[in-house]
Amino acid sequence: xxxxxxxxxxxxxxxxxxxxxxxxxxxxxxxxxxxxxxxxxxxxxxxxxxxxxxxxxxxxxxxxxxxxxxxxxxxxxxxxxxxxxxxxxxxxxxxxxxxxxxxxxxxxxxxxxxx
Amino acid sequence: xxxxxxxxxxxxxxxxxxxxxxxxxxxxxxxxxxxxxxxxxxxxxxxxxxxxxxxxxxxxxxxxxxxxxxxxxxxxxxxxxxxxxxxxxxxxxxxxxxxxxxxxxxxxxxxxxxxxxxxxxxxxxxxxxxxxxxxxxxxxxxxxxxxxxxxxxxxxxxxxxxxxxxxxxxxxxxxxxxxxxxxxxxxxxxxxxxxxxxxxxxxxxxxxxxxx
Amino acid sequence: xxxxxxxxxxxxxxxxxxxxxxxxxxxxxxxxxxxxxxxxxxxxxxxxxxxxxxxxxxxxxxxxxxxxxxxxxxxxxxxxxxxxxxxxxxxxxxx
Numbered sequence: 001x002x003x004x005x006x007x008x009x010x011x012x013x014x015x016x017x018x019x020x021x022x023x024x025x026x027x028x029x030x031x032x033x034x035x036x037x038x039x040x041x042x043x044x045x046x047x048x049x050x051x052x053x054x055x056x057x058x059x060x061x062x063x064x065x066x067x068x069x070x071x072x073x074x075x076x077x078x079x080x081x082x083x084x085x086x087x088x089x090x091x092x093x094x095x096x097x098x099x100x101x102x103x104x105x106x107x108x109x110x111x112x113x114x115x
Numbered sequence: 116x117x118x119x120x121x122x123x124x125x126x127x128x129x130x131x132x133x134x135x136x137x138x139x140x141x142x143x144x145x146x147x148x149x150x151x152x153x154x155x156x157x158x159x160x161x162x163x164x165x166x167x168x169x170x171x172x173x174x175x176x177x178x179x180x181x182x183x184x185x186x187x188x189x190x191x192x193x194x195x196x197x198x199x200x201x202x203x204x205x206x207x208x209x210x211x212x213x214x215x216x217x218x219x220x221x222x223x224x225x226x227x228x229x230x231x232x233x234x235x236x237x238x239x240x241x242x243x244x245x246x247x248x249x250x251x252x253x254x255x256x257x258x259x260x261x262x263x264x265x266x267x268x269x270x271x272x273x274x275x276x277x278x279x280x281x282x283x284x285x286x287x288x289x290x291x292x293x294x295x296x297x298x299x300x301x302x303x304x305x306x307x308x309x310x311x312x313x314x315x316x317x318x319x320x321x322x323x324x325x326x327x
Numbered sequence: 328x329x330x331x332x333x334x335x336x337x338x339x340x341x342x343x344x345x346x347x348x349x350x351x352x353x354x355x356x357x358x359x360x361x362x363x364x365x366x367x368x369x370x371x372x373x374x375x376x377x378x379x380x381x382x383x384x385x386x387x388x389x390x391x392x393x394x395x396x397x398x399x400x401x402x403x404x405x406x407x408x409x410x411x412x413x414x415x416x417x418x419x420x421x422x
Contacts, residue, residue: 014233014255018253021257025248029134031134034146036167037164037168041163054370058346072140079145087152093148100151101144106139107136107143217386259394275401280406281406283407285408287384
């Protein structure tokens with residue numbers, strides 16, 4: 001039974017009953033570890049705090065929780081916070097994504113060569 | 116996980132791992148792009164990202180096991196651990212940053228279980244990354260309402276006489292369970308004791324076996 | 328003024344939007360202060376990069392029988408959560 005009371009946010013899960021706990025574990029891919037590192041370094045620079053990360057994750061809604069992996073949601077939320085903090089613009093991000101995508105079709109080939 | 120620790124250290128930033136061959140997803144594209152933008156803007160360097168990855172990789176449940184084993188062998192350390200978990204961790208040389216840590220003790224009458232119902236807060240600066248199950252809606256929702264049923268799924272049947280204390284990590288504190296030292300371990304040294312302490316026993320979903 | 332450990336308190340029962348770290352299942356419930364944790368900034372403000380004062384943070388212990396209406400496994404089992412002072416509605420510093 002997963003009814004939320006009126007005014008109860010989807011992420012506020014205590015007391016709902018979502019079934020048997022899945023025990024599967026996955027090894028972290030390098031890109032996921034990089035997302036994690038991005039969070040630590042970006043918040044250490046003072047652009048936002050982990051509270052901002054959580055708030056952005058919550059605002060993404062329940063369907064994001066269901067359809068995106070943990071670190072997919074994190075990179076989305078980190079980006080949201082960095083945009084809000086004015087560290088870069090949406091245009092800059094868009095241009096960079098085009099540039100990166102042109103490098104190749106795999107994660108490895110899309111890496112840049114910055115030192 | 117086969118991780119030799121050097122995959123991500125090449126100066127060009129090219130790791131040599133199988134996941135490099137996977138088709139680039141939209142979110143991976145975003146990760147690369149955000150990272151490179153931040154580096155271009157001088158926010159941090161590629162080396163700093165690699166260093167942070169190394170720091171997190173070095174944080175494992177073995178750190179917590181060391182704390183537990185010391186508490187089991189040194190009663191004064193145990194007192195300090197229960198009074199201020201973060202200071203006790205730093206005393207053993209662990210760099211946990213600004214994390215606040217509370218150690219809660221299992222006894223003959225009390226068993227402790229840790230959860231974060233609102234997200235996935237976990238003492239990562241000591242123990243490293245949490246298990247995937249800790250972050251699931253199934254665990255987060257049921258641990259505060261039917262924890263005994265959850266523990267049964269982990270193979271732990273708590274007698275009714277034992278009081279179960281669930282700790283919901285809602286704000287700045289992080290938690291580690293200090294499991295009970297089994298009586299059959301009285302001959303063991305600290306290193307051997309530490310090897311008995313599993314990650315799950317420090318979250319509360321298992322105990323150290325009562326029989327070897 | 329810090330509320331003493333052992334004091335019986337009640338959590339506010341409101342449901343405003345925003346980044347709230349007081350879980351719904353404890354709102355309106357009565358619990359006992361387990362300990363005071365000192366002062367911390369308010370995540371409700373930090374979540375929007377807004378300035379924040381310091382608020383006293385407490386660990387509050389609730390009995391399962393208080394939190395849930397039915398299917399209670401063991402009424403004396405407890406849940407302890409960290410709650411900010413501004414979510415504590417009333418308390419009685421009985422001597």
